[in-house]
Amino acid sequence: MENLNPEQLSEVVSLLPDPAFILSIDGKYIAYLGGVDRQAYHDGSPLVGHYLKDVLPIDKALWFLSQIEKAISDNEIQIVEYDLDIAELNEVGREGPEGVLRYEGKIVPLTSKFEGKRAVLLLTRNITRRYKLEKQLRILSETDGLTGLFNRRFLLDTLEKYLSTSRYQSQAASLIFLDVDFFKEINDQNGHLVGDEVLKQICQRLETQLRTQDIAARIGGEEFAVFLPEACMEEATRVAERIRCIIDASPVTVGELIMPVTISAGITVLASDDDVSQVLTRADKALYQAKSLGRNQVRRA
Numbered sequence: 451m452e453n454l455n456p457e458q459l460s461e462v463v464s465l466l467p468d469p470a471f472i473l474s475i476d477g478k479y480i481a482y483l484g485g486v487d488r489q490a491y492h493d494g495s496p497l498v499g500h501y502l503k504d505v506l507p508i509d510k511a512l513w514f515l516s517q518i519e520k521a522i523s524d525n526e527i528q529i530v531e532y533d534l535d536i537a538e539l540n541e542v543g544r545e546g547p548e549g550v551l552r553y554e555g556k557i558v559p560l561t562s563k564f565e566g567k568r569a570v571l572l573l574t575r576n577i578t579r580r581y582k583l584e585k586q587l588r589i590l591s592e593t594d595g596l597t598g599l600f601n602r603r604f605l606l607d608t609l610e611k612y613l614s615t616s617r618y619q620s621q622a623a624s625l626i627f628l629d630v631d632f633f634k635e636i637n638d639q640n641g642h643l644v645g646d647e648v649l650k651q652i653c654q655r656l657e658t659q660l661r662t663q664d665i666a667a668r669i670g671g672e673e674f675a676v677f678l679p680e681a682c683m684e685e686a687t688r689v690a691e692r693i694r695c696i697i698d699a700s701p702v703t704v705g706e707l708i709m710p711v712t713i714s715a716g717i718t719v720l721a722s723d724d725d726v727s728q729v730l731t732r733a734d735k736a737l738y739q740a741k742s743l744g745r746n747q748v749r750r751a
């Protein structure tokens with residue numbers, strides 16, 4: 451900093467919008483620099499003199515300590531991302547953003563010693579807005595707008611990932627294709643909007659029959675698929691039958707309209723040497739059988 455005198459340097463550092471901390475290897479806040487943007491940060495200067503474990507929930511404090519140790523022992527910058535719930539933080543200024551915030555942290559090992567101990571510079575940046583936006587975009591890109599189920603692309607990606615690691619899986623996985631019977635008639639007789647409502651209600655019933663690990667997707671107009679990791683043919687058949695029965699059991703009502711609806715289903719079990727298109731072809735073949743044998747039934751391939 452040849453061109454800056456200590457006064458100038460001190461002013462510049464104190465006005466940095468993002469905060470920086472000096473933390474010793476045992477987790478003591480040695481110094482607080484910058485962090486003047488009150489829209490994004492609380493004042494961290496009251497933290498100085500305290501330890502991570504006094505300020506943060508214990509699991510987070512221990513995690514930070516391990517990252518600090520890693521930066522020092524590897525002598526490399528650690529880049530981390532973490533959430534902080536402002537309500538759980540002690541010793542910070544009152545003014546600032548609220549709720550759970552997302553931060554990016556860069557932990558830089560320092561060679562000078564502070565209070566006789568090794569230390570790091572922790573540069574933090576509030577990335578909450580970008581993180582939330584990315585999350586929303588990811589959800590949008592994976593979801594079907596009408597039903598809220600996953601979309602076709604997400605299902606195909608999931609199958610692809612599963613098959614690429616399937617030799618490590620100890621249990622079978624299955625895929626069910628489901629297709630609404632004579633849906634064109636519902637549309638033609640009652641209009642597209644009623645048809646949409648019928649699809650939504652079918653999905654709601656379908657979802658009641660699934661476990662948390664199962665993935666239901668809308669893969670076409672009135673076509674759905676359920677990927678069941680950890681389900682053999684017998685288990686998948688039970689699930690498909692339950693879905694078929696719950697849809698057959700009572701008609702769908704939209705306003706004054708009462709419409710009996712049924713679905714047909716085709717099931718296949720994933721083999722470790724399958725590729726995605728082989729799995730889809732078999733499930734489709736089983737579904738076609740269910741349709742051609744009279745609909746409102748489950749078939750396997």
Ligand SMILES: Nc1nc2c(ncn2[C@@H]2O[C@H](COP(=O)(O)OP(=O)(O)OP(=O)(O)O)[C@@H](O)[C@H]2O)c(=O)[nH]1
Pocket residue numbers: 596629630631632633634635637641642643644645646649670671672741745
């Ligand atoms: N309401 C609504 N209808 C859709 C949507 N996507 C596709 N469809 C309709 O779904 C119907 C599908 O008709 P078909 O493929 O002939 O099948 P189906 O009448 O169900 O007959 P089977 O499958 O053979 O039992 C068509 O009328 C499409 O217009 C959608 O998003 N909303």
